[in-house]
Amino acid sequence: MMKKTGIILLNWNAAEDTIGCVKKFQxxxxxxxxxxxxxxxxxxxxxxxxxxxxxxxxxxxxHIVFIQNDSNLGYAGGNNVGIRRARKDGCAYILLMNNDARIAEKDFHLLVQAMDAEPDLGIVGPLIRDDHGGILNAGGRDIGCHYISHFKEPVQPDMLYDVDYVSGTICLIRSSLLEHIGLLDEEYFFSGEVADLCQRAKKQRTSSDSSGAYHRIAINPQASGTHDLSASHGNRGGIYTYYTVRNRFLYIRKHLRSSIPRLFLYWTSQHLRHAYRCLRERKKIELQMILKGLLHGLIGKYGPLH
Incomplete structure (x- = not known):
């Protein structure tokens, strides 16, 4: 029997995308x-x-559960509201999905079946493709160590394979795991929070004693979903650059503490190079967002940008 799954769609001034996603599932x-x-x-x-x-x-x-937030809580905070309600309603699995993404029924069931078959599987995702079939994301490597962290091709084309993180565009989470590791870290606000959740999941055993295996974070390459990046571009803008730059420092502080001096120096250098390119190309907004994200990352100012 199929275990109950809660599908969480976060909406912010994108009703058409959300309605299309709901109707696809229904x-x-x-x-x-x-x-x-x-x-x-x-x-x-x-x-x-x-x-x-x-x-x-x-x-x-x-036939949906509509939840209204009184303020914009970001990706992490908004999804956490849905996760809490889904867990309260007894959902064994929780699917986080961007409202501008789509997944076919067979691919959705492939994710659920993988979770059913692998008791140590904590989080699983599909290949994320563009509208032409090209791969946008096949899972990723540690975001604290890699500038381009996502894979553009599956590591193993025919079987489940482990990754450091699954794209938050579409990911299926075992609800019981969240009892031990908590929900998405709202200090990220937007970007990096799923990589952080995956890292915490990898450190959590499947049982309360030391004999349990650690939870796996994996991609099922037999499953695919699509992501229309153009749909969300208007709501992202330069702000996405800010959070991407800033939140990498938060991730390093949490998960790579012994390497903070080296990694902070490396990422400061990388982002200053990026800022210089923006200066030369007269990309004023992007330049401002890089420098602000770098400053806030270094001094430890997180949460929503005010």
């Missing part, structure tokens, strides 16, 4: 029948969008 065969709520529940968490955006979702989406 066309799955898993949603048909009288016991819909026993199988899968969709949670739409709104991060304080404008009233027209919220109203459209409420009108066009039936």
């Amino acid at each position: 066309n799955f065969q898993a949603f048909l029948g009288d016991n819909l709520e026993d199988k899968t529940t969709i949670y739409v968490v709104d991060n304080n969008s404008d009233s027209a955006d919220r109203k459209k979702i409420r009108q066009d989406c039936q």
